[in-house]
Amino acid sequence: MHHVLLDQWSQGSSALHNLDPRAKILALLAFLIVLATTAPNAFLTLAIDAAVLGAGILIAGLPSGSLLLRAMAVLPFSLTFGLISWLAGDRLRALGLVEKSYLSTVAVFLIVGTTPLPLLLNGLEALGIPRLLVLVAQFLYRYLFVISEQSQHLRLAASCRQGSGRRRRLGFRAAAGALAVLFARSYYRAEGIHRAMMARAFSGKFALLRRLQFGLADGVFTLAIAAFLILVRIQ
Amino acid sequence: MHIPDNFLSTPVWATLDAAAIPAVGFMVKRASRELEDTSIPLLGVMGAFVFAAQMINFPVGIGTSGHLVGGALLAFTLGAAPATIVMTAIIAIQAFVFQDGGVLALGANVFNMAVAGVLAGYLPFWMWGAGRRRPVIFLGAFLSVMVSGSLALGELLISGVAMPRPLVLVSMALFAMSALIEGAITISVFQAIEKLNPGLVQKPDAPNWRALFVFSGAALALGLVGFLLASSAPDGIQRLGIQLGLAAKTGFHAPFADYAAGHFDSAWLRRATAGLTGLLVVYAVCVAFAKMIGRRRSA
Numbered sequence: 075m076h077h078v079l080l081d082q083w084s085q086g087s088s089a090l091h092n093l094d095p096r097a098k099i100l101a102l103l104a105f106l107i108v109l110a111t112t113a114p115n116a117f118l119t120l121a122i123d124a125a126v127l128g129a130g131i132l133i134a135g136l137p138s139g140s141l142l143l144r145a146m147a148v149l150p151f152s153l154t155f156g157l158i159s160w161l162a163g164d165r166l167r168a169l170g171l172v173e174k175s176y177l178s179t180v181a182v183f184l185i186v187g188t189t190p191l192p193l194l195l196n197g198l199e200a201l202g203i204p205r206l207l208v209l210v211a212q213f214l215y216r217y218l219f220v221i222s223e224q225s226q227h228l229r230l231a232a233s234c235r236q237g238s239g240r241r242r243r244l245g246f247r248a249a250a251g252a253l254a255v256l257f258a259r260s261y262y263r264a265e266g267i268h269r270a271m272m273a274r275a276f277s278g279k280f281a282l283l284r285r286l287q288f289g290l291a292d293g294v295f296t297l298a299i300a301a302f303l304i305l306v307r308i309q
Numbered sequence: 310m311h312i313p314d315n316f317l318s319t320p321v322w323a324t325l326d327a328a329a330i331p332a333v334g335f336m337v338k339r340a341s342r343e344l345e346d347t348s349i350p351l352l353g354v355m356g357a358f359v360f361a362a363q364m365i366n367f368p369v370g371i372g373t374s375g376h377l378v379g380g381a382l383l384a385f386t387l388g389a390a391p392a393t394i395v396m397t398a399i400i401a402i403q404a405f406v407f408q409d410g411g412v413l414a415l416g417a418n419v420f421n422m423a424v425a426g427v428l429a430g431y432l433p434f435w436m437w438g439a440g441r442r443r444p445v446i447f448l449g450a451f452l453s454v455m456v457s458g459s460l461a462l463g464e465l466l467i468s469g470v471a472m473p474r475p476l477v478l479v480s481m482a483l484f485a486m487s488a489l490i491e492g493a494i495t496i497s498v499f500q501a502i503e504k505l506n507p508g509l510v511q512k513p514d515a516p517n518w519r520a521l522f523v524f525s526g527a528a529l530a531l532g533l534v535g536f537l538l539a540s541s542a543p544d545g546i547q548r549l550g551i552q553l554g555l556a557a558k559t560g561f562h563a564p565f566a567d568y569a570a571g572h573f574d575s576a577w578l579r580r581a582t583a584g585l586t587g588l589l590v591v592y593a594v595c596v597a598f599a600k601m602i603g604r605r606r607s608a
Contacts, residue, residue, distance in 0.1 A: 077406050103413075110322070110413055144408075155316065158470070163471075164471050210356060213357075226364065229364070253494075264354040264355070
């Protein structure tokens with residue numbers, strides 16, 4: 075599955091993997107903002123931005139083919155809107171929608187592919203996102219897989235009970251019942267999780283094996299990327 | 310309904326980011342006052358539930374199927390503020406891990422679905438509470454999807470994405486369809502949960518939380534504006550956008566473009582100033598609102 079693959083990628087140990095998550099988030103924001111304000115026909119600027127991403131993928135040692143292919147998931151949407159704009163005579167916007175949304179997706183992929191999500195969320199928290207929101211996101215990500223699997227089981231069980239025949243899809247009521255059971259089980263699971271957390275003296279914060287440290291290298295990286303992109307943009 | 314990056318023009322996404330941050334911050338404050346420790350894993354697991362619920366398809370009509378969006382169901386079972394937080398976490402994870410929706414557009418998506426969608430969905434529940442259950446739940450779920458959809462469409466149009474009128478109408482019809490489906494799904498799931506264990510379904514806390522009412526009303530009104538804008542001629546919107554200084558075709562180039570002193574003309578400067586001022590005003594209003602409410606609550 076998609077997020078399992080990302081998890082594997084993010085376990086690497088390249089220079090990009092080892093940077094502080096905050097440095098990567100800030101660099102990503104700089105990249106996205108610069109990209110968003112670049113004219114769609116500034117091909118040189120866009121090419122240089124793409125080259126920066128390419129260099130990042132190479133340094134991180136991510137499988138570039140797979141990454142570039144997966145980033146195409148955004149294309150159906152942007153191609154549709156691109157086509158609409160093209161037909162409406164706004165060719166520049168059509169071009170921009172397609173090329174810029176693709177580059178943005180690759181950039182997000184590069185950062186998420188080199189940062190384990192829990193670490194990324196910790197970085198966001200350190201940048202001022204409220205603790206409660208970050209904790210909820212942490213739990214969400216941790217249990218996403220568990221609950222998804224449970225929903226597959228429920229769906230399978232429901233369609234087994236339905237019997238074979240021409241109707242292979244779940245009936246409306248059966249689907250609602252399955253969801254209600256999933257809801258109740260999630261609820262009870264959360265209670266169990268909470269008791270387990272209390273038993274282990276949860277302090278209101280996830281402990282990290284490694285402390286976040288924004289070092290000199292991180293600062294230099296962020297500043298260099300941002301300065302380079304801005305310089306390219308205003309040329 | 311997840312808007313990717315570079316679909317919205319810079320003033321639009323920047324404004325919505327600026328609006329979403331204090332809104333979510335307010336909800337977090339509100340929720341941490343309401344909730345106990347128990348609820349942190351609950352909120353997270355419920356987020357995972359909504360994710361997983363989207364894998365179960367509901368048959369609607371011939372050959373088509375819908376799935377639960379979840380904002381209204383969460384609001385009815387967890388309360389409005391916690392539901393906003395869960396939806397925000399879902400949208401953020403979708404943007405980062407699944408590349409569904411942009412990072413710069415995160416504010417827009419959060420505002421449409423987690424803030425306005427949840428609040429609009431909670432409004433009927435807040436107003437009529439436990440009485441007339443079924444229509445209230447249906448209406449809430451319908452509104453939550455409809456408001457999010459109209460807002461997203463309105464934002465795209467204000468950003469200058471040119472859509473011919475028939476297409477706009479078709480997308481509005483599609484939103485209405487999925488809103489009806491959401492209503493039906495939410496009702497049947499809600500009733501099934503109630504049958505399983507009535508304790509899981511929160512009794513609507515009819516708080517004299519006037520701020521919520523105001524916010525919900527505002528969310529609904531915004532959705533209506535989006536709807537009306539979208540159903541009027543798109544040209545009209547663009548004209549309106551230009552008048553408001555919002556539809557700067559190229560987007561305003563962010564503060565650092567100052568270095569490119571040779572490039573900007575006065576028109577660009579005007580647009581940029583208008584955009585920045587609008588952004589600041591929205592931000593100030595949101596912060597002031599949150600402060601004011603916070604003070605009244607603590608008094």
